[in-house]
Amino acid sequence: MVCITRIVLDVLKPHHPTALEFSQAIAEIGSDYHVCLTVIEMDENTETLQIEVTANAIEFEQVQTVINSLGGSLHSIDEVEAHGGT
Amino acid sequence: MNMLRQVGFLLRITRSHDIVRRYFVVNGFDGALTMLGLITGFLISAPTELSVIISACLGAAIALGVSGVSSAYISEAAERRRSLAQLEDAMVTDLQQSAHGKATRWVPILIALVNGLAPLLISLLILIPLWVANAGIVMPLPPLYVAIIIALTLIFLLGVFLGRIEGVSWLNSGIKTLLVALVTAALIFMFVGD
Numbered sequence: 008m009v010c011i012t013r014i015v016l017d018v019l020k021p022h023h024p025t026a027l028e029f030s031q032a033i034a035e036i037g038s039d040y041h042v043c044l045t046v047i048e049m050d051e052n053t054e055t056l057q058i059e060v061t062a063n064a065i066e067f068e069q070v071q072t073v074i075n076s077l078g079g080s081l082h083s084i085d086e087v088e089a090h091g092g093t
Numbered sequence: 094m095n096m097l098r099q100v101g102f103l104l105r106i107t108r109s110h111d112i113v114r115r116y117f118v119v120n121g122f123d124g125a126l127t128m129l130g131l132i133t134g135f136l137i138s139a140p141t142e143l144s145v146i147i148s149a150c151l152g153a154a155i156a157l158g159v160s161g162v163s164s165a166y167i168s169e170a171a172e173r174r175r176s177l178a179q180l181e182d183a184m185v186t187d188l189q190q191s192a193h194g195k196a197t198r199w200v201p202i203l204i205a206l207v208n209g210l211a212p213l214l215i216s217l218l219i220l221i222p223l224w225v226a227n228a229g230i231v232m233p234l235p236p237l238y239v240a241i242i243i244a245l246t247l248i249f250l251l252g253v254f255l256g257r258i259e260g261v262s263w264l265n266s267g268i269k270t271l272l273v274a275l276v277t278a279a280l281i282f283m284f285v286g287d
Binding site for chain 1: 102105106107108179180183184185186188190191192193
């Protein structure tokens with residue numbers, strides 16, 4: 008089975024919830040999830056983020072659901088690392 | 094996510110904590126002063142049956158509660174919908190299914206409940222001695238005096254609460270709100286008394 012182990016996402020989100028709450032919510036998806044969030048740009052109402060998620064097997068649908076539920080909008084998937092199963 | 098955490102989260106993303114606190118104090122103060130005014134008015138008028146006083150005060154308390162709930166809901170719902178529309182414009186996406194959409198539906202209800210329940214509950218607390226006396230239980234002081242003491246205490250406590258939020262002396266803040274209540278009572282004595 009092929010597993011996604013790393014993704015880098017370009018996300019637009021409102022100022023609230025904060026970057027801290029946003030990354031915590033994504034990291035809560037799985038115990039091995041590691042989230043690295045960088046605020047790239049900020050304007051009056053929104054923030055552009057680069058979110059790097061690493062895990063043994065990333066559930067992309069869940070990551071996207073969490074982003075949408077917090078008011079974020081996924082603009083693009085910029086990088087992906089996938090590992091083939093043995 | 095448990096319910097309290099969820100409520101805290103929705104209040105945080107809409108930055109409504111301050112509004113809830115402000116409504117609680119403002120309308121709680123309204124409830125306490127209204128009861129103080131009514132009871133002081135009854136105290137200096139011709140002797141009236143306790144059941145009549147209770148009915149009048151309870152009527153006013155219910156009206157304050159309903160007025161608080163309805164007015165806050167109408168204004169907050171409009172404000173939240175406007176904020177969501179602005180955010181959706183900025184995000185260029187539909188946020189109805191997000192936490193922001195949920196907050197737009199639930200935060201006005203929460204604020205309305207706080208706005209309505211604060212004066213209602215504070216009024217009911219002030220009316221307790223009247224119910225106790227009406228039930229035939231003897232108190233060390235006449236029930237109207239006990240009710241006035243409870244009203245002044247609650248008004249002082251609202252001041253203390255404000256002082257703690259502001260980070261200033263709770264005693265000074267409590268005394269300030271107490272003075273407002275005493276001025277109100279004095280005005281009633283002046284204009285309503287014989």
